[in-house]
Amino acid sequence: MIESGSPIPSVRGKLVGADGAIDITSDAVLGTGTVVFFSVPGAFTPTCHVNHLPGFVANAAKLRAAGVDRIVCASVNDHHVMKAWAEASNGLGEIDFIADGNGELADALGLARDFSEFGMGKRFARASILFRDGKAAAVFAEDGPGVTASGAPAMLMALEAGTPQLA
Template identity: 80%
Template sequence: MIDRGNPVPSVPVKLVGVDGATDITSDAVLGTGLVVFFAVPGAFTPTCHVNHLPGFVANQVKLKAAGVDRIVCASVNDAHVMKAWAEASGALGKIDFIADGNGALAKALGLDKDYSGAGMGTRFARSALLIRDGIVDAVFVEDAPGVTTSGAPAILMALEAAQN
């Protein structure tokens, strides 16, 4: 698993935004400034859709005020699903989305998790990273169902603690 001090890997992904999907590499998306990167098992899945993503949408202004340059959400879903989810959640234009359709980024980060028991295959483990200029500053991985350590409130607290 990626750890503090490691550079973000360079893996082909699709960046989903207002104008659609663009082919790019993960280090190009995550490599500049202070980035909050959070990963979810699946777009539109109950916990991701109701608990995880909405916290980042609701706290976008606070995160930016804390010095965050970019907020990025990733999932092992295709770009069409990620765009539909961004639109449906009101996050499009506020948060950037990475479609990691084949799970290459999840594997490269060591944040891949087998959800075959739920019929979902290999996905991202629910997690978040603080990344400064392409170097991981902090890693937050959920060890139980739900959103605690990788949610927006926990990330805000970590950012505040780092400033003090």
């Protein structure tokens, strides 16, 4: 798993916006300024849809007030599903969405998990990462089901506590 101080890997994906999806690399999206990144196992899945994403949508203004330049959600879903989820959650315009359809970013960050026993294949682990100027400043991964360590309130607490700047 990515650790504090590690650089952002450069892998392909699609950035989903109001006008559709564009091809990007992860370092281009996550590598400038202060970025809150969070990963979810799947768009529209119960915990992700009801507990994880809504916290970031509701706290987007607070995160920006705490110095965050960009909030990004990623999932191992195709860009059509991610766009539908962004629209359905009222997250479009507040949060950027990365469709990691092949799980390349999940692998590169060390956050890929096998959910085959649930019929879901390879997915992201539930986590959040604070990136500052191209490096991970803090990594929060869930140890079990639910949203505690990786949710928006935990990220706000880390920002308020003054997560150290990286050299």
